[in-house]
Amino acid sequence: MSLIELRSIGKTYQSAGLDVEVLKNVSLRIKEGEYVSIIGPSGAGKSTLMTIMGCLGLPSQGIYILDGEEVGQVSDRELSRIRNEKIGFVFQAFHLLPGVTAIDNVMMPLLYSDKVPKDAKQRAQAVLEKVMLGHRLTHTPGQLSGGEQQRVTIARSLINNPKILLADEPTGNLDSKNGVEIMKTFDRLNQEGTTIILITHDQEVALHAQRILTIKDGQIESDQWNENFQKSQAGPARSGVE
Amino acid sequence: MRIFRNLRQALRGVALNKANTFLMTLGIIVGIGSLTVIVAIGEGTKAKVLDRISSLGFGPDSFSVYAGSGRLFFARSGATTSLSLQDVDDIRALPTVRLVIPRQRKRSRVIYKKEFTATRVYGVTPEWQIARDWDMTDGAFFTDQDMERKRRVIVLGSTPAKKLFGDQDPIGKMVRVGDVFFQVIGLLEEKGLTESGYDPDDRSLIPLTTSISRLTHQTYLHSAKVMALDPSLVEKTMEDVRLILRENHNLSPLADDDFRYITPEGIMQWVTESSQALNRMLVLISTVSLLVGGIVIMNILLVSIRERVREIGIRRCFGARRSDITQQFLFESIFVAILGGILGTAIGLAVAIIFQRFDILPTKITWEPFALAFAFSTVIGLVFGIQPARKAAMLSPEESLR
Numbered sequence A: 001m002s003l004i005e006l007r008s009i010g011k012t013y014q015s016a017g018l019d020v021e022v023l024k025n026v027s028l029r030i031k032e033g034e035y036v037s038i039i040g041p042s043g044a045g046k047s048t049l050m051t052i053m054g055c056l057g058l059p060s061q062g063i064y065i066l067d068g069e070e071v072g073q074v075s076d077r078e079l080s081r082i083r084n085e086k087i088g089f090v091f092q093a094f095h096l097l098p099g100v101t102a103i104d105n106v107m108m109p110l111l112y113s114d115k116v117p118k119d120a121k122q123r124a125q126a127v128l129e130k131v132m133l134g135h136r137l138t139h140t141p142g143q144l145s146g147g148e149q150q151r152v153t154i155a156r157s158l159i160n161n162p163k164i165l166l167a168d169e170p171t172g173n174l175d176s177k178n179g180v181e182i183m184k185t186f187d188r189l190n191q192e193g194t195t196i197i198l199i200t201h202d203q204e205v206a207l208h209a210q211r212i213l214t215i216k217d218g219q220i221e222s223d224q225w226n227e228n229f230q231k232s233q234a235g236p237a238r239s240g241v242e
Numbered sequence B: 001m002r003i004f005r006n007l008r009q010a011l012r013g014v015a016l017n018k019a020n021t022f023l024m025t026l027g028i029i030v031g032i033g034s035l036t037v038i039v040a041i042g043e044g045t046k047a048k049v050l051d052r053i054s055s056l057g058f059g060p061d062s063f064s065v066y067a068g069s070g071r072l073f074f075a076r077s078g079a080t081t082s083l084s085l086q087d088v089d090d091i092r093a094l095p096t097v098r099l100v101i102p103r104q105r106k107r108s109r110v111i112y113k114k115e116f117t118a119t120r121v122y123g124v125t126p127e128w129q130i131a132r133d134w135d136m137t138d139g140a141f142f143t144d145q146d147m148e149r150k151r152r153v154i155v156l157g158s159t160p161a162k163k164l165f166g167d168q169d170p171i172g173k174m175v176r177v178g179d180v181f182f183q184v185i186g187l188l189e190e191k192g193l194t195e196s197g198y199d200p201d202d203r204s205l206i207p208l209t210t211s212i213s214r215l216t217h218q219t220y221l222h223s224a225k226v227m228a229l230d231p232s233l234v235e236k237t238m239e240d241v242r243l244i245l246r247e248n249h250n251l252s253p254l255a256d257d258d259f260r261y262i263t264p265e266g267i268m269q270w271v272t273e274s275s276q277a278l279n280r281m282l283v284l285i286s287t288v289s290l291l292v293g294g295i296v297i298m299n300i301l302l303v304s305i306r307e308r309v310r311e312i313g314i315r316r317c318f319g320a321r322r323s324d325i326t327q328q329f330l331f332e333s334i335f336v337a338i339l340g341g342i343l344g345t346a347i348g349l350a351v352a353i354i355f356q357r358f359d360i361l362p363t364k365i366t367w368e369p370f371a372l373a374f375a376f377s378t379v380i381g382l383v384f385g386i387q388p389a390r391k392a393a394m395l396s397p398e399e400s401l402r
């Protein structure tokens, strides 16, 4: 069974009275444990696709089934729970709480869990160390560089051990050394079973994934296996495209 | 508990958005503070007038006639030569009149050796003491004999007595009023300051005849107090007195009275009227001040909400429910309202007390303005703080992050 299933998804924005069709008839299945990268030119609709897969907004057409639940039929409260428990987001624009320390930003999703774990602080510290920010716990976003802020957002996305990690240009603001480290983290997470959907325009970054989707003008242009995907990197649910 | 987590987030938000918190608190402080002060002044003024009435010593059977046209204590004309001894004699001859106490009045400096004090010196008849029912602590009031012989004797109120003599016994001592020496023959019992700070003891009394020949050097009266035989006769007596005075003063039918009455009812009526006018004005001013405070709060909230829609979107992305957002902003508004309420109350109280202490304006502190302003600012905070937050929470996370 697929973890993510998009059936003829369309998304139309109203802009200055005009309808802008950003996604057209997108159908797609992703199984648990897959490592997918989405590439495409700027404005192709990659970020929009991510907001739909992350339950941040509803599609204008089509049906989205996440982990067996039809997202359009679920209450807002239930959607909040799904976002909290199942999905981790890494945004292109970071979206950190301004003025709030790195560790508190990372712990924020735990506030909205049913129960805050007793070791919340240690967990937050651990994920920050994972992204090599153990020495920046009490810095606020304004006191951090773009790359450091990006790594805080990655730490935040991992705090709840999500099933799915949605990352929008996670290496866009990083130098190559940090970029490599982050990609290693993603690779490892995938090996541990996390489904990763990675938006990027960097071919090299895309090649970390097992499956590469190309989007153009709001449509899937190609859906290919990565021949170079190393067998050693394979996650538990490695399988072909249907 | 989720609600406590939201409370903590709210407190952080308040601490984080210091400028907003400060401005909003300021708005509430302005509202509550000014309302408190204004109402305190209104209440204080009313209290002052009311206890002034009681200190005038009116019984239900008496009224006063003052020289000069106008109303109550407010003379319209400066001419105070309209009330004569003849008038008083004619009034006294009315069958319904029990007593008439004519008065002259002059604010004078009273001197004893090196001490001196400015006080109100009244020339009155011996019946004054009966009419006012004011006891003596020492000595005696002057008599008809003192009146006939125009004796230079003086009865001191406790305020000038204390200022001039301190611990000494004033009886028999000579004090100077203007250029004239008077012998102190009696001391009035101390009444004490009224609530509003009027000092009824700040007065001295001399025989009217002595006052005419030695102090004012004229026979015109300041006023006369008239006691009727019975309270029910007061109204009729006032009409008769009016006829007598108008005839004595040769007033044409069209001319205004050149004298005026002061009665407890008249004062009460005036107080009621003026306190109504005052109240209307106060309501207006307080409404304006609350509105200003409210508009300040509203604007800051609207601006800050726009900034914070993004924060709401971020929290929603990571699992915040709509109710979490509402709770957080509710707590923030409540906190700011309480903070502003406490500070506004403290500042309002302080200003009211300072006005009272330094005799700037009479004030009286009541709880109603606090309750009203508190409720008002809380409602503003809730409506304009919660409503936009709720609206932002209703958006999808994607929409609020745009």
Ligand SMILES: Nc1ncnc2c1ncn2[C@@H]1O[C@H](COP(=O)(O)OP(=O)(O)O)[C@@H](O)[C@H]1O
Residues within 6 Å of the ligand: A013, A014, A015, A020, A022, A040, A041, A042, A043, A044, A045, A046, A047, A048, A049, B402
């Ligand atoms: N809220 C919106 N209203 C109108 N147009 C939008 C909105 N969001 C995105 N778009 C448009 O949709 C297109 C795709 O946007 P996006 O998904 O961000 O592309 P990508 O991430 O692939 O660069 C762009 O042309 C963008 O201008």
Ligand SMILES: [Mg+2]
Residues within 6 Å of the ligand: A046, A047, A048, A092, A168
């Ligand atoms: Mg994008």
